[in-house]
Amino acid sequence: MVSIKDVAKKAGVSISTVSYALNGSDKVTDKTTAKIMAIANELNYVPNAAARSLKRQQTRNVGIFLTDFGGNFYGDLLQGVKEDLKQKGYALVVCSGTQSHRMLPERMIDGAIILDETFSNEELLKHADRGHKLVVLDRELNHPNINQVLLDNKAGAALAMEYLLEQGHDKIYAVSGPPGSYDSMRRLHAVRTIVERNKHLEYSEIAGDFDKPGGEAAAKQIAEEYARPVAVFCLNDEMAIGLYNYITTNTSLVIGEHIHLVGFDNIELTRYVQPRLATIDYSMRKWGALASEQLLKMLSGEPVDHERIYVSLVKGASVNPL
Amino acid sequence: MVSIKDVAKKAGVSISTVSYALNGSDKVTDKTTAKIMAIANELNYVPNAAARSLKRQQTRNVGIFLTDFGGNFYGDLLQGVKEDLKQKGYALVVCSGTQSHRMLPERMIDGAIILDETFSNEELLKHADRGHKLVVLDRELNHPNINQVLLDNKAGAALAMEYLLEQGHDKIYAVSGPPGSYDSMRRLHAVRTIVERNKHLEYSEIAGDFDKPGGEAAAKQIAEEYARPVAVFCLNDEMAIGLYNYITTNTSLVIGEHIHLVGFDNIELTRYVQPRLATIDYSMRKWGALASEQLLKMLSGEPVDHERIYVSLVKGASVNPL
DNA sequence: AGTAATAATCGAAACGTTTCGATTTAGTAT
DNA sequence: ATACTAAATCGAAACGTTTCGATTATTACT
Numbered sequence: 001m002v003s004i005k006d007v008a009k010k011a012g013v014s015i016s017t018v019s020y021a022l023n024g025s026d027k028v029t030d031k032t033t034a035k036i037m038a039i040a041n042e043l044n045y046v047p048n049a050a051a052r053s054l055k056r057q058q059t060r061n062v063g064i065f066l067t068d069f070g071g072n073f074y075g076d077l078l079q080g081v082k083e084d085l086k087q088k089g090y091a092l093v094v095c096s097g098t099q100s101h102r103m104l105p106e107r108m109i110d111g112a113i114i115l116d117e118t119f120s121n122e123e124l125l126k127h128a129d130r131g132h133k134l135v136v137l138d139r140e141l142n143h144p145n146i147n148q149v150l151l152d153n154k155a156g157a158a159l160a161m162e163y164l165l166e167q168g169h170d171k172i173y174a175v176s177g178p179p180g181s182y183d184s185m186r187r188l189h190a191v192r193t194i195v196e197r198n199k200h201l202e203y204s205e206i207a208g209d210f211d212k213p214g215g216e217a218a219a220k221q222i223a224e225e226y227a228r229p230v231a232v233f234c235l236n237d238e239m240a241i242g243l244y245n246y247i248t249t250n251t252s253l254v255i256g257e258h259i260h261l262v263g264f265d266n267i268e269l270t271r272y273v274q275p276r277l278a279t280i281d282y283s284m285r286k287w288g289a290l291a292s293e294q295l296l297k298m299l300s301g302e303p304v305d306h307e308r309i310y311v312s313l314v315k316g317a318s319v320n321p322l
Numbered sequence: 323m324v325s326i327k328d329v330a331k332k333a334g335v336s337i338s339t340v341s342y343a344l345n346g347s348d349k350v351t352d353k354t355t356a357k358i359m360a361i362a363n364e365l366n367y368v369p370n371a372a373a374r375s376l377k378r379q380q381t382r383n384v385g386i387f388l389t390d391f392g393g394n395f396y397g398d399l400l401q402g403v404k405e406d407l408k409q410k411g412y413a414l415v416v417c418s419g420t421q422s423h424r425m426l427p428e429r430m431i432d433g434a435i436i437l438d439e440t441f442s443n444e445e446l447l448k449h450a451d452r453g454h455k456l457v458v459l460d461r462e463l464n465h466p467n468i469n470q471v472l473l474d475n476k477a478g479a480a481l482a483m484e485y486l487l488e489q490g491h492d493k494i495y496a497v498s499g500p501p502g503s504y505d506s507m508r509r510l511h512a513v514r515t516i517v518e519r520n521k522h523l524e525y526s527e528i529a530g531d532f533d534k535p536g537g538e539a540a541a542k543q544i545a546e547e548y549a550r551p552v553a554v555f556c557l558n559d560e561m562a563i564g565l566y567n568y569i570t571t572n573t574s575l576v577i578g579e580h581i582h583l584v585g586f587d588n589i590e591l592t593r594y595v596q597p598r599l600a601t602i603d604y605s606m607r608k609w610g611a612l613a614s615e616q617l618l619k620m621l622s623g624e625p626v627d628h629e630r631i632y633v634s635l636v637k638g639a640s641v642n643p644l
Numbered sequence: 645a646g647t648a649a650t651a652a653t654c655g656a657a658a659c660g661t662t663t664c665g666a667t668t669t670a671g672t673a674t
Numbered sequence: 675a676t677a678c679t680a681a682a683t684c685g686a687a688a689c690g691t692t693t694c695g696a697t698t699a700t701t702a703c704t
Contacts, residue, residue: 001429001452003660014684019662029682046427050381051660053372054689061430069400069416078391082419091424094391094416097404102413105368107323108383130323241594272563272594325690336654341692351652373690376659651700661689669682674675 002043011039022047053107062295063093063112065100065119074115080288081113088296104132111299113137113291117180133298135291139182147298149291149307153183156280156311157190160233160262163278163313165194168322169231169260171202175218175243176235177210184210187235187264208239215242222259223251229258229322237263237270237279244273244318261318275317282311324365333361344369375429384617385415385434387422387441396437402610403435410618426454433621435459435613439502455620457613461504469620471613471629475505478602478633479512482555482584485600485635487516490644491553491582493524497540497565498557499532506532509557509586530561537564544581545573551580551644559585559592559601566595566640583640597639604633 004022008015013032021028021036028036039045053059064081066074078094085092093109100116103109104127111133114124121141128134128145136148164172174191177184188205195203206221208214215234219242222232234240240263247253255261256275263270266281287309297304326344330337335354343350343358350358361367375381386403388396400416407414415431422438425431426449433455436446443463450456450467458470486494496513499506510527517525528543530536537556541564544554556562562585569575577583578597585592588603609631619626 001660005660015661016663016685017683020683023662027682032682046424048376048660049428049430050372050375051689052662054370054376054659054691055661055663057689059372069397069404075391075396078418082391082421086419086421091421091430092417095414096400097408099404099408099413102368106371108371108413269591269594272591274596323690327690337691338655338693339653342653345692349652354652370690373659374692376661376689377691377693379659645704647702647704649700649702652698654697655695657694658692659690662687664687665685667682667684669680671680672678674677 001048002045003048004045006043007036007040007045010043011036058110059108060089061091061093061109062292062299063095063100063103063109065103065112065114065116066094066096067116067118068096069094074284076284077115077288080283080285080290081292082288083285084289084292085296090296092292105130111135111295113288113295117178117182133295135295135298137287137291145298147294147304147306149287149294149309151183151282151287151309152311153186154190156264156282157187157233157235158194159311159313160264160278160280161191161194163262163315163319164231164233164260165198167231167260167319169229170200170322171228171230173204173206173218173222173230173232174235175206175208175215175232175239177208177214177239179207181210184235191233208234208242210236211238212242212245215239215244216246219243219246219250223247223253226253226258229260231260231319232262234261234263237265237267237277239263240277240279241269241273244277256318256320260320260322262316266314270314270316273318278316278319279314280311281314282309323370324367325370326367329358329362329365329367332365333358380432381430382411383413383415383431384614384621385417385422385425385431387425387434387436387438388416388418389438389440390418391416396606398606399437399610402605402607402612403614404610405607406611406614407618412618414614427452433457433617435610435617439500439504455617457617457620459609459613467620469616469626469628471609471616471631473505473604473609473631474633475508476512478586478604479509479555479557480516481633481635482586482600482602483513483516485584485637485641486553486555486582487520489553489582489641491551492522492644493550493552495526495528495540495544495552495554496557497528497530497537497554497561499530499536499561501529503532506557513555530556530564532558533560534564534567537561537566538568541565541568541572545569545575548575548580551582553582553641554584556583556585559587559589559599561585562599562601563591563595566599578640578642582642582644584638588636592636592638595640600638600641601636602633603636604631 004015004018008018018036021033082092113135115137128143134146176188195201206218208218253259263277263279266279270277270279290307294304326337326340330340340358343355404414435457437459450465456468498510517523528540530540562583575581585599585601588601592599592601612629616626
């Protein structure tokens with residue numbers, strides 16, 4: 001492998017001069033710079049990232065940690081992160097699973113965006129204590145090295161509930177995500193607040209798991225208990241689709257008539273089920289872009305403030321007036 | 323940051339002994355190993371990846387290069403790669419866009435899996451010449467450092483076409499992907515071979531782009547030309563869905579009656595459109611797992627042979643007998 | 645007990661950069 | 675021409691590991 005030493009030798013200058021030239025320092029004269037550049041090109045020289053990281057004590061990589069790669073969910077988020085990072089000279093390392101947990105301590109990345117409940121708060125705080133910069137998307141954490149960009153779950157849940165109430169529904173199910181999920185907790189909390197303010201509602205909760213099987217199980221229970229038209233707020237679309245499937249294939253109930261359904265996330269699938277699934281929309285791409293922007297600011301020492309991603313209601317024929 | 327030096331000092335031994343102990347060498351006595359381990363733990367010592375890579379001349383990272391993160395397409399593929407890699411102590415770096423191209427030359431990864439047409443054959447061959455190990459999923463390349471794990475596009479296209487022919491269809495459209503795409507080319511080639519063998523077919527081709535707009539454009543053209551029932555083979559599902567949407571929302575033609583549709587890839591969406599989209603299925607997860615297995619073998623110097631991913635037909639009501 | 649063989653530990657070089665302080669070269673003013 | 679200043683280049687140390695060859699400690703054998 002050709003190293004800076006080879007370039008130096010061929011150019012007849014010292015290693016340090018080559019380094020300065022290649023990094024665009026104005027210490028070295030234009031003529032020598034040009035010559036060095038030419039030779040570096042000719043030799044196909046590319047600096048060794050490991051050596052550079054070691055010396056610089058920074059990698060110019062940032063990581064993003066996801067629970068898994070499955071689902072379409074993350075595509076746009078990653079796209080948003082990537083686009084923002086690119087022009088700032090940082091590379092993105094996408095990780096999922098146990099390997100993720102090694103990345104920060106081993107200093108393979110300078111900082112990270114976290115959307116992965118397999119990281120405990122303690123672990124994240126420990127990383128932050130050691131000086132790593134973090135942006136969390138799935139929890140609230142108070143630490144100078146941690147910033148958060150959170151979804152406006154409360155507003156989203158309120159939007160969904162109000163939509164159902166406006167349509168006259170008074171028997172309501174909420175299908176929640178895993179107990180530890182921040183998003184699920186925030187959404188559920190908002191739902192309960194609204195329920196408490198509307199004493200006339202007949203309300204119950206079912207624990208889903210933010211996945212299709214969870215939605216199917218909920219559907220089963222709802223179908224068995226069915227007596228009169230109900231409204232169901234699935235705290236994410238994935239479950240709503242699972243529920244949808246179960247209902248349409250295993251029962252004679254119809255969505256939008258007997259069961260009025262609203263989801264959360266506006267995943268692509270919502271557009272393809274009939275009737276269209278009502279849901280809560282927000283820009284994944286913007287979420288990613290904002291997160292990486294914040295992270296880079298932190299890495300360069302700029303002060304940052306917590307940010308919030310706004311949401312909106314997408315109406316659909318899965319909900320009709322009672 | 324605590325380094326091996328700190329551990330050595332606290333343990334009262336030399337740096338080299340610590341290194342041997344931590345790497346499980348049997349040169350060092352069990353007692354000292356235990357002591358060193360304990361102290362390393364106590365100090366929260368974690369080896370610096372950059373230093374280690376620099377010395378070892380390998381990173382224990384492998385990359386996977388994708389055209390983009392969008393679409394659900396890659397989720398299962400990545401999952402397959404990740405699972406295989408995990409137990410072998412390698413970490414996965416998922417990259418897309420311009421940054422990808424820097425990863426290999428800068429030696430941030432030891433090898434890569436490629437599914438990204440923005441890499442030219444020349445570029446890949448150059449990397450291989452420099453000693454990097456590559457597994458390509460989207461082209462055929464002959465080089466000792468390059469192995470390929472390809473989809474059986476030919477069989478898939480044949481399966482789809484035979485399905486249509488069995489159902490008695492004789493007017494057929496093929497909607498192709500981007501001209502440079504290997505998968506599109508292979509599929510189209512197989513289609514043409516079959517068309518040539520069946521002289522009675524009325525056959526035409528439309529250039530899509532492997533995306534929804536491409537499918538919509540094709541749909542528009544087909545609808546305008548419509549005279550009698552036709553069969554359409556979209557060379558991927560994405561386009562089939564786009565076509566599907568256009569037809570159902572903008573025309574009075576119905577899928578499975580006037581237009582008989584088959585796709586390729588068996589993406590999740592195919593299960594949610596009504597009628598279900600007939601398509602060609604294969605295991606993305608297995609594809610990923612096989613690719614990473616091959617890559618790791620190459621990295622450890624074992625010989626590998628090209629592999630093939632087999633496909634099967636998924637019937638659906640989007641196709642009916644003529 | 646003394647020596648030979650073996651086991652355990654150590655010191656130092658090397659991996660490929662960056663960067664500080666020192667040195668050489670060129671430039672300017674007298 | 676000479677001295678002085680500024681500009682350009684250089685040498686060497688440092689980043690944190692791994693690993694070779696050398697050194698020291700231990701064990702086994704006569």
